[in-house]
Amino acid sequence: MQGKLRAMEIATPGHVNRLAARTQRLRASTIREILKVTQQPDVISFAGGLPAPELFPRKDLAEAAARILADPVDGSNSLQYSVTEGHPPLRAWVAKRLHEVWGVEVAPDDVLVTGGSQQGLDLIGKVFLNPGDTVVLENPSYLGTIQAWDAYEAEYLTVETDALGMVPEALERTLRTTSVPPKLVYLVPNFGNPTGVTLAQERREAIVRICERYDVPLVEDDPYGELRYEGRHLTPLIAYPSAGTIIYLGTNSKICAPGLRVAWMVCRDGAVRERIVPAKQAADLHTNTFCQFLFTEYAKDGATFAAHVESIRDCYRQRRNAMSEALHAFMPSDVRFNEPGGGLFFWATVERPNIDTEALLHEVAEKQRVAFVPGRAFFPHHDVKNAMRLNFSNMPPERIREGVERLAQGLRAYPA
């Protein structure tokens, strides 16, 4: 890794620092190529992670925008500079919702508004990480987190992750045996990206206690928790009283509209918040005021909001079912896949000796006109080549079925 990085430094203009070169590496190798393929209109793309745009509450948001801008005080305040911590009524809404839906007790002051959860990850990196610091991740883990913390030259320790999520014993072993204590433990507890795996209820408090014992802050990134298609919510890690630091990341992106870029970071540790706020101020002063007002005005009608979230669940449940049925119907017998109980993704692995899903993507995008995200980029050490992430939220069931059939054809045609 270091050798590669140095080589790239030499290739870049002298003005640009090594962090940028490292970020560039990931970008070039994954996102752009995927976008190039999936933008062709006849390609069925399972590559994105986009919400279904037909579910955006356009009419209700239009009414909320009109109400805000018709009011002299709200109208002016929604267009003005505002405080770095976030719009106070939105912070109060987040605290209330965390209590009502998740049983979490936090104060509005514990909530900081961010420009998407991605900014939350970036600010955590900025405040916690010096070059060479280590972070504990699931394996595989969310690509956006790796990109955010690559910029701070983090090194990654991966912990065994199975169908029930991160393995507590493996986490404890890692924390006990590592020579330098990691700066953070990061995980996605519900319907993870890319794997769709949910951390089992019985592992949750264990992980909180291990992080507490080893005094390592825990980052709980929960963009998909509300998108549960069966069963009951499990306990968020931040719901467990702990002497350790837990930072919870939530977002409006999957329950309203990602284009608003309104998300939240929740942390009871005032010393951490005291350092996040100036980092946020230096990064962009504050999250855009208008969309904070807009989301708050829209979401304050609890019945409308609850019905909207339920309609998203209903739609995505059907699409999840359609993808599951198609995978069972069409996939060759050497393809394994999970049955996610929520979220946006299936995760499939191909049990074939020479499979390389990046090469497979090039084949099927060209011949079968179907796309997915090769799994390799989600592994911090880029060492797994037989996996793929399949999104089901962004197209109707019949197109999902057609796409899975095409992908299965491509897999059959791919040299064994």
Place this chain on the structure above:
Amino acid sequence: MQGKLRAMEIATPGHVNRLAARTQRLRASTIREILKVTQQPDVISFAGGLPAPELFPRKDLAEAAARILADPVDGSNSLQYSVTEGHPPLRAWVAKRLHEVWGVEVAPDDVLVTGGSQQGLDLIGKVFLNPGDTVVLENPSYLGTIQAWDAYEAEYLTVETDALGMVPEALERTLRTTSVPPKLVYLVPNFGNPTGVTLAQERREAIVRICERYDVPLVEDDPYGELRYEGRHLTPLIAYPSAGTIIYLGTNSKICAPGLRVAWMVCRDGAVRERIVPAKQAADLHTNTFCQFLFTEYAKDGATFAAHVESIRDCYRQRRNAMSEALHAFMPSDVRFNEPGGGLFFWATVERPNIDTEALLHEVAEKQRVAFVPGRAFFPHHDVKNAMRLNFSNMPPERIREGVERLAQGLRAYPA
């Protein structure tokens, strides 16, 4: 500086890195205290840099929002994830306006949208600066830039700045004699913050040529350029063809609504843009889509937009005049101040041996109920104590007059 920094590191929790500690230092010492004072309702505050909220085009923005959200395609796209580079019609609008108003020739692809200019500064820091790198600044310089680049542990070289802006000969001397080449030269060419000074026309090409010759990228931060209250626009630095790299920062904040957090970075150097884009992606994926659509929809009617900008100029010109008249009428004879031809600020210095404007602020805020920003924070080396920044955009002329009279009283009462 290093000693102080280390001392603070010890005082902060072990998890938090030294960058955060350094950012914290600035924050605590300036912004919070100012806010605390100025939020009291009977205080007349010249401390902010806020646009006049009564000028926000609330009605036109409401109509634009309604049009966007009523359209099935625009409505959905304005609420969805979008590309990191920015909304293409907004990038095209920026290129067109730079040509029409400023005579600058750039392509839409040269434009990247940022979450306020503050994010542009942060991304430049992220891409260009390693700890200990030096940056050349005017003296004094914009506080937000110092905050942004403190987070990357920049060191600052200041160059002599007079009533005509940065002195080219002083810049050349600095670049010729410094042992390690600086990574950036940064300046605000028009109606600078805090001083209100404008870089003279005859110095502009000279500064471009010096940066070109020494191969140092030049950052031209121009939030106030459109707010010119008399005379004609001077040539932007980016208008001069140059073999060097010039990054121009512009924003909607002063000509429409800062709460939208829509700004732009313009750079013809593709190698720089190629590194800014992944840094932006890691920082927040993209600037909020809805406000990009909203500003573009509002600003596309050229006549309406031109009339709006003209109405801002008319209003602020009156306020600038009111402050100038009051300063002449009330200030003691040992107070010097400039006559800014645009922008938002007067800059006053007190020619009195023991003056400390931070102490003065505490006095006048309590006794005369008036506030300003002490000049010290704008000096990268915090070595000037006799200056103050006075904002005139955020209140009507009669209140400006009253506030200046109060401030003059406080100055007379302040021990010589």
